Amino acid sequence: MWEALQFDFMRNALLAGVLVSISCGIIGSLVVVNRIVFISGGIAHAAFGGIGLAFFLGFSPSLGASLFAVGVAIIMGAVSFKSKHRADTIIGVLWAIGMALGIILIDLTPGYHVDLMSYLFGSILTVPGSDIWIIIILNMVILLTVIIFYKEFIAMSYDEEFAFIVGIPVKPLYFILLGMTALAVVMTIQVVGLILVIALLTIPPYIAEKYTRSLGGMMVLASILGIFFTLGGLWLSYSYDLTSGATIILVAGVGFFIFQAIGLLKGRGGITR
Template identity: 60%
Template sequence: MIESIFELFQFEFMRNALLVGVLVSIACGIVGTLVVVNRIVFISGGIAHAAYGGIGLGYFYGFNPIVGAIIFALMAALGMGWIARKTEQRTDTLIGVMWAVGMAIGIILVDLTPGYKADLMSYLFGSILTVSKANLLIVVGLNTVIILIVTVFYKELLAISFDRIFALTRDLPADTLYLILVAMIALTVVMVMQIVGLIMVIALLTIPAAIAEQFLQDLKQIMIVAIVLGGFFTTLGLGLSYYFNLTSGATIILISGITYLLSLVIKQYNKIKLT
């Protein structure tokens, strides 16, 4: 079976799927770690569903829906982040509003678009095996932007993640850095959406980082381990989904979830053993 799984990657569409999976794992490992340590997991879900409005926009005006998703995701993320920082509104309320309005706009625009929308469900549930070369190039570009931002602002992001009071005493622009962080979440969400769909974005974005955080404390180490885990989950999920004729996105998430549960058991066992 293992040999059969590796033989699958002789096909071009499987190689493309593996490549986009690895690229997305890099973004998820980096941004997902920041999401987990800042305890803003559900913001990614809100942004993902708001991005559906951009998909509808792309269908309605006849351009790449992924480009529309990027625009809407960034608008939702920055709007959500700015309002949360500048007003006393509850963040969870804002997420719910953005979530609902984005989905509603997307659905209405799709309804108003003439013709048959054959690949619409792929944005909800993912379709890694049908990622186009154009979308692959978009993923490469988004990944590059995220890596550059984190490289340039790593110390500042580290400061606001673990000690916001310290960051403020050092006159760091905490609000601006927060907006940069949510913008990176938006870009990552659009990438993840192509693999597992809007429905399961949160899982792939956060599970690898959540596993790594249980056993590590250094932010860089958590990011590296999360990247490796994400790549492993994606590769194994692709192989198993093809071999057993299963939905690839759901298979990837199921493997990730089982591994997370096992990590919880191991963590608890180590605690009991130490006591």
């Protein structure tokens, strides 16, 4: 493992893994407590439409994915406000259409072979140095936003109605959350791919929630867990020549079941608390 660190691509991969784990820990915590896991899955898949569009028109796929993801996030947010009862259906529809659009656009792009797998399952080992800078900036934006609106985010997540009554602009705040989710999702696509984004966004916060007493604590613990899962997965994938994104997720999955089992044992024994 250590000799691998002499490679630029490995250093970039580690850095990307750590940074993405931090933003997934922060945003994932908000996604979990606000129950918008399905929306974030929808954003991740629909973002592929933006990747296809970028190839078709010849600009940066990251930019395409970001624009598309934010756009889709706004639409999904508006839908979930307007027609609450069918929001999940419409999110599912956009999810599928976005993906289909991306694939067709890539089909239509002349003479260009795109490695689909790297978008579906991530390509942490090919993250270029320039993207590391973008990830750092996005991380800072997310961190600052959450720090500034921390108590408002807590109120909205815990008791939306009360937050509205005391005058918190719940709707704009919700859209800010969706926008940040879109950015986090686009970053995470590089690491584990769009199919597996949901896992990195939900597993660490879900475990962390049980061991923390505040939303901030949940975010910190989720970030740390995410870093362990990502680096552990990266090491395993390097050692055994496995697909990195899927390995990271399986490591997280094993963590999920271990903590789940610990929780069950504790609950049954009734020893703790």
